[in-house]
Amino acid sequence: MTDNKAISRETLESMLKAINMGVLLVDHDCKVLFSNHFMSINSGRSAEELVGRTLFEVFPELPEVWTRQKINSVVTLQNFAFTSWQQRPHLFNFESTRPISGLVGHMYQNCTFFPVQDADGGSLGVGLAISDTTDTAARQLELTHLNELLEEEKSAQALLIARLEEAQAQLLQSEKMAAIGQLAAGVAHEINNPIGFVCSNVNSLRRYLVDLFALLDAYEQASDEKHAQAHPELAAMRDKADYDFMRQDIDELIVESVEGLDRVTRIVKDLREFSHVDSYEWQLADLHKGLDSTLNVIWNEIKFKAQVIKRYGDIEPIECMGSQINQVFLNLLINASHAVGVDGEIIINSGREDGGVFVEVVDNGHGIPLDIQNRIFEPFFTTKPVGMGSGLGLSLSYSIIVKHHGRLTVESEPGRGSCFRAWLPLRQPQVQAHATSAVEGC
Amino acid sequence: MNTTELSEKRYTVMLVDDEESILNSLRRLLRGKPYDLLLATSGAQALNLFELHPIDLIVCDARMPFMDGPTLLREVHKRDPHCMNILLTGYADMSMITQALSDGYIFRYISKPWKDEELQLTLDEALEMQCVLRERDNPKKLISE
Numbered sequence: 001m002t003d004n005k006a007i008s009r010e011t012l013e014s015m016l017k018a019i020n021m022g023v024l025l026v027d028h029d030c031k032v033l034f035s036n037h038f039m040s041i042n043s044g045r046s047a048e049e050l051v052g053r054t055l056f057e058v059f060p061e062l063p064e065v066w067t068r069q070k071i072n073s074v075v076t077l078q079n080f081a082f083t084s085w086q087q088r089p090h091l092f093n094f095e096s097t098r099p100i101s102g103l104v105g106h107m108y109q110n111c112t113f114f115p116v117q118d119a120d121g122g123s124l125g126v127g128l129a130i131s132d133t134t135d136t137a138a139r140q141l142e143l144t145h146l147n148e149l150l151e152e153e154k155s156a157q158a159l160l161i162a163r164l165e166e167a168q169a170q171l172l173q174s175e176k177m178a179a180i181g182q183l184a185a186g187v188a189h190e191i192n193n194p195i196g197f198v199c200s201n202v203n204s205l206r207r208y209l210v211d212l213f214a215l216l217d218a219y220e221q222a223s224d225e226k227h228a229q230a231h232p233e234l235a236a237m238r239d240k241a242d243y244d245f246m247r248q249d250i251d252e253l254i255v256e257s258v259e260g261l262d263r264v265t266r267i268v269k270d271l272r273e274f275s276h277v278d279s280y281e282w283q284l285a286d287l288h289k290g291l292d293s294t295l296n297v298i299w300n301e302i303k304f305k306a307q308v309i310k311r312y313g314d315i316e317p318i319e320c321m322g323s324q325i326n327q328v329f330l331n332l333l334i335n336a337s338h339a340v341g342v343d344g345e346i347i348i349n350s351g352r353e354d355g356g357v358f359v360e361v362v363d364n365g366h367g368i369p370l371d372i373q374n375r376i377f378e379p380f381f382t383t384k385p386v387g388m389g390s391g392l393g394l395s396l397s398y399s400i401i402v403k404h405h406g407r408l409t410v411e412s413e414p415g416r417g418s419c420f421r422a423w424l425p426l427r428q429p430q431v432q433a434h435a436t437s438a439v440e441g442c
Numbered sequence: 443m444n445t446t447e448l449s450e451k452r453y454t455v456m457l458v459d460d461e462e463s464i465l466n467s468l469r470r471l472l473r474g475k476p477y478d479l480l481l482a483t484s485g486a487q488a489l490n491l492f493e494l495h496p497i498d499l500i501v502c503d504a505r506m507p508f509m510d511g512p513t514l515l516r517e518v519h520k521r522d523p524h525c526m527n528i529l530l531t532g533y534a535d536m537s538m539i540t541q542a543l544s545d546g547y548i549f550r551y552i553s554k555p556w557k558d559e560e561l562q563l564t565l566d567e568a569l570e571m572q573c574v575l576r577e578r579d580n581p582k583k584l585i586s587e
Contacts, residue, residue, distance in 0.1 A: 196555035197467035204470035
């Protein structure tokens with residue numbers, strides 16, 4: 001091995017014996033030719049007990065087939081082979097004291113198999129160098145464990161963030177709704193005053209006109225031909241004013257104006273009922289009334305885009321928070337109107353099912369691509385251009401329906417349209433006691 | 443007192459609203475009725491008129507600056523419990539209305555925008571009720587008449 005005469009063969013041998021790692025030399029049949037102190041200390045057998053026996057006699061824990069293969073390949077190829085603690089943590093069944101925890105456990109080992117030649121350069125056998133990697137392994141395993149914990153924490157945080165996002169979305173929306181409600185209440189109050197006197201005045205005007213026309217009729221009847229000839233300017237005035245038409249048209253004019261005023265009145269009322277500033281309470285509500293008032297509120301947005309077909313079934317009032325359910329209807333209807341193109345059609349179905357009621361909003365719009373169908377209820381998920389949608393509508397609708405112990409589902413076929421379906425139970429399980437008997441529109 | 447006299451009986455009705463257009467439209471609506479109308483655009487003015495005239499019925503807006511409807515009607519009710527008070531509310535503030543109704547100082551409330559027939563009917567009912575109440579509380583006066 002070395003030409004340096006100063007280092008004797010004995011020195012080298014004692015060094016090999018004393019080194020703080022396991023050293024074995026085996027022949028082709030795996031018989032032990034040499035074993036050092038490390039092996040004796042850890043196996044509890046003296047070198048004399050080990051040498052001369054096969055590896056498998058003295059170390060029965062060694063997998064024989066695998067070990068023989070390893071040794072054969074090293075002999076054949078005259079090359080190194082290696083096994084690490086990750087592959088075979090405890091090749092030799094040695095104990096080890098953990099320096100940190102003091103716990104006694106199995107020793108983790110790396111093992112190198114290397115070819116050993118005799119003085120003539122022929123193959124003498126295979127050397128095994130076994131190193132104690134318990135510290136490294138312990139550290140590594142601890143790190144892995146910590147990583148796992150971190151991963152767990154991370155996913156818990158992700159869950160928490162998702163919940164926060166949902167809560168924030170809900171908060172945003174309910175703040176928005178509260179603001180709209182306040183605005184609606186203010187507007188309603190301000191508008192109701194002028195509507196009040198204008199309506200009343202139009203009615204008074206109608207009565208006045210009836211009296212006026214009666215008076216005119218009386219005058220007409222009283223005036224004879226002679227009188228008419230004496231005052232030709234009267235006939236001229238009558239023609240110029242198109243009196244006959246005017247008289248006929250005034251009725252229509254008044255009727256139309258009254259209708260218009262009724263509509264304004266209803267819109268203001270719907271706006272108030274829709275926003276429901278005063279009641280965030282569970283109550284029995286007629287979903288059809290809710291759908292109608294919601295439709296009135298967004299009629300402007302829908303009427304030019306789609307035809308709305310109501311196929312209301314026979315459903316009974318359900319226990320719900322009317323204003324919240326209206327928000328769901330609003331979101332579904334707005335989405336449907338955004339989805340449809342020319343010849344848009346939105347069908348609203350309702351009916352009983354499963355001891356509850358369902359409402360479906362079906363459109364013949366562009367549909368939802370398959371790959372995002374399961375994402376549409378996520379907060380902040382939107383396909384609309386910036387500024388068009390907050391990405392909150394459906395996620396909020398979903399959480400509202402879930403809060404009502406119901407289900408919100410979607411069926412959609414790209415190019416054919418979508419069907420959103422909300423199912424709600426008749427009564428809420430935990431608020432049964434608070435159910436009021438009053439039936440109100442939502 | 444015979445029926446002819448009864449039908450010719452005129453009532454004094456006071457209308458109170460800070461918005462004159464409302465007063466005018468109500469005045470037009472009630473023009474054909476056997477009412478002597480008094481108009482006031484504030485609570486203070488209404489109380490002044492109340493001191494000067496015997497008033498049968500008051501229709502009063504709920505929301506007015508300085509003195510609101512409920513405050514005015516509560517005061518009126520204290521001075522003359524026979525005066526029929528009707529509150530006109532621009533928005534249905536249910537808690538205020540329920541309070542007013544249960545305290546007994548208003549007879550009815552009407553929400554704006556009102557329906558003309560409903561308002562007239564309410565006034566008729568109120569005045570009818572007043573007759574009954576006055577007869578019950580002061581039967582001698584009737585006999586002496």
